[in-house]
Amino acid sequence: MDFTGLLISVVLLTSLCECGNILVVPVDFGYNSRMRNVIKIGRIMLNAGHQVTFLLSDQIEHDALYKIGETSNMNKTFNVIHFKKPPVDVSKDMNSLNQDFINSLIVSAVDAYDTIVPVYSDFISFPLKDRSIWKKFARSKFDLIISDERMFVSRVISASFNIPLILYENWGPMIFDTNLVQRFNLAYVPAFLHPSSDIMSFSERVYNVWEYFKLQNVNRKVYSISIAICKELGYGDPCDNIENADKTASLVFMNRNDALHYPIPLMPHVISVEGFFLEDPKPLDQHYVNIIEKAGKHGIIVVSFGSLFRRLWPELRTTFAKAFAALPQTVIWSYEGPIPEGLGNNTIVSKWIPQESLLNHPATKLFVTQCGASSSFQALHYALPVIGVPFFFDQPFYCQKLSHRVKSGQTVSLEGITSEKLQRAMKEVIENKTYKANAERAAAIYHDQPIPPKDKLVYWAEYVIRHKGAPHLRSQAANELNFFQYYLLDIIALVCCVCIIIGTVLVIIAKKVICFIFSYQKDKYD
Ligand SMILES: *[C@@H]1O[C@H](CO)[C@@H](O)[C@H](O)[C@H]1NC(C)=O
Ligand SMILES: *[C@@H]1O[C@H](CO)[C@@H](O)[C@H](O)[C@H]1NC(C)=O
Numbered sequence: 453m454d455f456t457g458l459l460i461s462v463v464l465l466t467s468l469c470e471c472g473n474i475l476v477v478p479v480d481f482g483y484n485s486r487m488r489n490v491i492k493i494g495r496i497m498l499n500a501g502h503q504v505t506f507l508l509s510d511q512i513e514h515d516a517l518y519k520i521g522e523t524s525n526m527n528k529t530f531n532v533i534h535f536k537k538p539p540v541d542v543s544k545d546m547n548s549l550n551q552d553f554i555n556s557l558i559v560s561a562v563d564a565y566d567t568i569v570p571v572y573s574d575f576i577s578f579p580l581k582d583r584s585i586w587k588k589f590a591r592s593k594f595d596l597i598i599s600d601e602r603m604f605v606s607r608v609i610s611a612s613f614n615i616p617l618i619l620y621e622n623w624g625p626m627i628f629d630t631n632l633v634q635r636f637n638l639a640y641v642p643a644f645l646h647p648s649s650d651i652m653s654f655s656e657r658v659y660n661v662w663e664y665f666k667l668q669n670v671n672r673k674v675y676s677i678s679i680a681i682c683k684e685l686g687y688g689d690p691c692d693n694i695e696n697a698d699k700t701a702s703l704v705f706m707n708r709n710d711a712l713h714y715p716i717p718l719m720p721h722v723i724s725v726e727g728f729f730l731e732d733p734k735p736l737d738q739h740y741v742n743i744i745e746k747a748g749k750h751g752i753i754v755v756s757f758g759s760l761f762r763r764l765w766p767e768l769r770t771t772f773a774k775a776f777a778a779l780p781q782t783v784i785w786s787y788e789g790p791i792p793e794g795l796g797n798n799t800i801v802s803k804w805i806p807q808e809s810l811l812n813h814p815a816t817k818l819f820v821t822q823c824g825a826s827s828s829f830q831a832l833h834y835a836l837p838v839i840g841v842p843f844f845f846d847q848p849f850y851c852q853k854l855s856h857r858v859k860s861g862q863t864v865s866l867e868g869i870t871s872e873k874l875q876r877a878m879k880e881v882i883e884n885k886t887y888k889a890n891a892e893r894a895a896a897i898y899h900d901q902p903i904p905p906k907d908k909l910v911y912w913a914e915y916v917i918r919h920k921g922a923p924h925l926r927s928q929a930a931n932e933l934n935f936f937q938y939y940l941l942d943i944i945a946l947v948c949c950v951c952i953i954i955g956t957v958l959v960i961i962a963k964k965v966i967c968f969i970f971s972y973q974k975d976k977y978d
């Protein structure tokens with residue numbers, strides 16, 4: 453019976469699965485949670501029975517964090533197509549290992565985006581220069597491409613071989629190219645990574661509109677540079693799809709969830725993927741079990757500022773170290789570099805920590821985070837009180853979500869940060885039970901979903917494979933409207949014209965009537 457049952461389910465499963473051949477393209481900017489999330493999409497699709505091929509640079513294989521993070525060689529599990537990329541000069545180039553360059557991006561998000569425009573030349577030129585991989589694309593007959601929104605090469609592959617494309621937006625609703633999700637209303641949707649709520653004051657709305665146009669301007673620059681490189685390398689018309697993806701991409705997988713983000717109107721081609729990347733954490737290894745046991749009733753605090761801020765400048769690491777040293781909890785800090793001055797004997801620094809397993813442990817009292825997109829979802833999922841210390845890009849945006857929407861913690865901004873301020877905030881968030889209660893309420897909302905996030909992702913990817921694209925979900929109308937039509941300015945102009953005409957006619961008639969009455973009376977009394 454067992455065997456027959458197994459056989460039937462295997463037959464059923466294989467006949468139900470529209471086994472597709474999928475190309476997955478993560479962003480090529482060092483190994484970080486954004487890349488990890490796209491690799492997880494590949495793994496989820498593989499587990500659903502599909503054939504998955506990754507497009508990666510050959511350089512990523514030499515990345516130290518990549519080697520730790522993807523311990524099971526990627527090429528054992530997946531097909532991997534490597535494109536050639538020269539080794540980076542860590543101290544000079546714009547890369548994720550150049551800490552001075554990363555630190556220089558601690559400015560407003562749009563300005564930081566403007567700074568990294570040259571990075572996009574590399575993103576597009578290396579995979580286009582490597583002709584050998586294009587022969588592999590031609591042979592592979594992919595049914596679907598799932599790509600990080602910023603890897604424009606996937607837009608060229610999609611147009612060249614007529615393969616449906618799904619774009620993944622890691623940062624959530626505030627997307628670089630707002631046309632990809634159709635112009636949402638700037639009256640209550642922050643245009644980019646602006647850390648405000650959906651109720652904006654007049655000055656905030658002015659800033660929001662200003663930021664929107666600045667963002668579109670930088671984005672156009674990035675598109676035109678990328679298209680120029682693409683055409684110069686001889687890829688022809690498909691290059692235009694870099695800019696036209698808003699009209700051709702099948703779906704946008706948007707990293708958002710209603711418990712964390714403010715509600716916004718979304719077109720049917722935009723799928724909220726609800727933190728699909730959260731994993732069932734592995735049990736902690738003995739080393740950490742011992743640490744937690746030693747911490748006793750005070751519990752532990754987990755500190756991580758993401759992969760890009762594990763090396764901190766001297767004043768900042770001392771500020772953190774001193775604040776942590778003054779707390780009764782044991783602090784586990786994902787950190788790399790010289791031992792910070794003032795490091796307490798309650799603080800353990802380590803280059804790599806089992807972050808999710810630690811966050812999942814009941815002894816964890818607080819999560820000190822930079823509020824990246826992934827760590828914010830972790831804070832939500834594990835119902836943890838947080839101290840957010842945002843550095844750049846999406847981090848102020850996500851810290852705002854945790855401290856003001858979920859209300860599960862406080863944000864301590866880098867500007868004017870001191871050990872005392874940080875320590876006071878940490879103490880308050882640990883001791884005041886309101887934060888934990890709010891975190892638990894939001895987690896309950898987050899976990900109450902009609903379909904598990906991973907299944908939702910698989911469903912929509914298979915939907916695109918089944919229907920060979922999903923143009924019917926995209927509003928071509930919304931894309932074709934110009935500024936006047938979109939804001940109904942033409943209608944308002946028409947209404948104004950009609951009002952003016954009617955008004956003028958009425959005034960003329962009134963004048964005539966008055967004249968007539970006066971002249972009549974004049975006649976009568978003359
Ligand atoms: C997989 O990648 C590793 C590291 O680059 C390499 O040593 C190994 O030969 C590759 N294996 C296959 C099957 O391509
Ligand atoms: C840790 O440091 C504190 C304060 O500096 C001190 O009182 C305590 O004895 C130290 N504990 C250990 C185990 O060294």
Ligand SMILES: *[C@@H]1O[C@H](CO)[C@@H](O)[C@H](O)[C@H]1NC(C)=O
Nearest residue numbers: 859880881883884885886887
């Ligand atoms: C706890 O925090 C909440 C929210 O910030 C605040 O309203 C409340 O007064 C605090 N309670 C105490 C006892 O400090």
